């Protein structure tokens with residue numbers, strides 16, 4: 019075994035005789051490290067997974083406010099006009115089952131997203147290992163990653179969705195009646211969810227019921243009819259996977275009455291956010307947002323401007 023002194027000596031030698039790479043002009047790398055963040059909730063392992071980010075003109079998408087006011091609030095928080103907005107999913111290893119909560123965008127929303135599958139692998143799991151995929155709701159940024167190259171991305175997983183959410187999106191009559199962006203979402207829901215139905219790998223859960231053993235759900239309808247948060251409790255610790263209770267981590271905390279164009283029922287979405295915020299404040303539990311800056315995990319507390327988002331301390 020080399021002595022400490024000899025290790026130090028060879029390290030120093032390396033330093034002095036290394037080529038002058040320090041001074042080389044290198045191209046910009048322009049890449050982040052693999053996007054996963056891991057924590058324990060009691061005896062359960064949770065992995066936050068990044069599907070990537072998308073630059074959104076949030077001030078223009080928010081409603082119940084003016085674009086000017088919303089942009090001012092974002093600027094005050096040092097955010098640009100096009101706000102890099104995270105798309106997060108979460109993997110829960112209960113010890114019994116490996117459950118993915120939300121499935122990312124797949125190929126639907128451009129190359130800055132669609133990184134969920136590679137980040138699952140980078141985090142040490144295989145796509146085949148996943149037993150269940152639970153969706154907070156069926157919107158393309160949560161369900162687009164269910165399929166890749168015409169195949170189910172998670173071949174062994176059962177897809178689990180709130181019953182009224184499934185009924186709404188899988189109804190041919192609703193799809194026919196829809197217009198604009200919502201009509202497009204119906205088409206994409208059909209492409210991504212129907213293959214699981216056809217493979218008999220699809221189950222629904224009732225309002226506020228357990229989607230799978232070890233997890234619970236809370237119906238927070240409005241953003242979509244069956245939009246549901248997924249809850250996890252273990253050994254006195256708790257996390258609630260919020261889905262789309264907020265878009266971004268600034269304006270909707272200070273002004274929870276602000277809705278977003280993607281909400282199917284904006285009034286109900288605002289009411290659901292109020293409830294979710296109050297419950298998180300009172301319960302003092304961790305929450306995990308699909309569109310809060312990665313890893314999207316933190317706490318909510320009351321402050322002089324309604325609510326405040328406190329990201330989890332990195333560790």
Ligand SMILES: [Zn+2]
Pocket residue numbers: 157159160262308309
């Ligand atoms: Zn979303």
